Amino acid sequence: MDKSKRKAVIAGNWKMNKGPAEAAALLDELKPLVAGAGCDVVVCPPYVDLAVAIEKTKGTNIGVGAQNVHFEQSGAYTGEVAASMLTELGCGYAIVGHSERRQYFGETDETVNLRTKAAIAAGLTAIVCVGENLTQREQGVTMDLVRMQVKVALLGVEAASLAKIIVAYEPVWAIGTGRTATADQAEEVCAAIRAQLAELYGQPAADSVTIQYGGSMNAANAAELLGKPNVDGGLIGGASLKPADFAAIVKAASV
Numbered sequence: 001m002d003k004s005k006r007k008a009v010i011a012g013n014w015k016m017n018k019g020p021a022e023a024a025a026l027l028d029e030l031k032p033l034v035a036g037a038g039c040d041v042v043v044c045p046p047y048v049d050l051a052v053a054i055e056k057t058k059g060t061n062i063g064v065g066a067q068n069v070h071f072e073q074s075g076a077y078t079g080e081v082a083a084s085m086l087t088e089l090g091c092g093y094a095i096v097g098h099s100e101r102r103q104y105f106g107e108t109d110e111t112v113n114l115r116t117k118a119a120i121a122a123g124l125t126a127i128v129c130v131g132e133n134l135t136q137r138e139q140g141v142t143m144d145l146v147r148m149q150v151k152v153a154l155l156g157v158e159a160a161s162l163a164k165i166i167v168a169y170e171p172v173w174a175i176g177t178g179r180t181a182t183a184d185q186a187e188e189v190c191a192a193i194r195a196q197l198a199e200l201y202g203q204p205a206a207d208s209v210t211i212q213y214g215g216s217m218n219a220a221n222a223a224e225l226l227g228k229p230n231v232d233g234g235l236i237g238g239a240s241l242k243p244a245d246f247a248a249i250v251k252a253a254s255v
Helices: 020-034 047-056 083-089 099-105 109-121 134-138 142-153 159-164 183-201 203-207 222-226 243-254
Strands: 009-013 040-044 062-066 093-096 125-130 165-169 210-213 233-236
Touching: 009 093, 009 165, 009 210, 009 243, 020 040, 020 047, 020 062, 020 243, 040 093, 047 062, 047 083, 083 109, 093 109, 109 125, 109 142, 109 159, 125 142, 134 142, 142 183, 159 165, 159 183, 165 183, 183 203, 183 210, 183 222, 222 233, 222 243, 233 243
Parallel strands: 009 040, 009 233, 040 062, 062 093, 093 125, 125 165, 165 210, 210 233
Antiparallel strands: none
């Protein structure tokens, strides 16, 4: 990646793991391991852990994000959380459109767009997830699909708001499966995402956007993936629950 143009960001998506006590213990272990990192470090625990995480990370270099955000400010949306609630709590980030949200909870490209705009309007940095499943990859439509997802997700988002956007490429076939896209495959799609951003906003703006890889990045493969020009960080799943492994990925992004 080109750190003269954009930040490296390593974000841990804890998914539905760890209660508040476990979260506190994990963060206590993680904090000294990532202190002074040469990249941005973010943890995204479950909603019930957010207050603990924000308290535990005060005065550190670790940012805190939510795993989802609703597109309305309030209302009859049982089980949902508004962007303003997250910012009041102290969150700085929100994951939007993760493949598991799309697969299990009916997220669409259109709702991803609404959630993205709600997040940035409230001052959050939106980590916008895009990616193809195995069938789509085998059908050869990966590039068309991912570029379309980027275009719809950012519909109505002004260039000035790109500072609050991170795009995470997550090949669905490589999430929680132990399979990982090769570094060249990851670079190819991340480059296509940047090309789509350039079509929408111009090349200088596109060059400023951090694009993460989010398909089973781990301590063993992080350096190779992060060595690619358009892979600017990672959205880390399982490895984010292991402080030593997560710290190794942060270290790889810090060089």
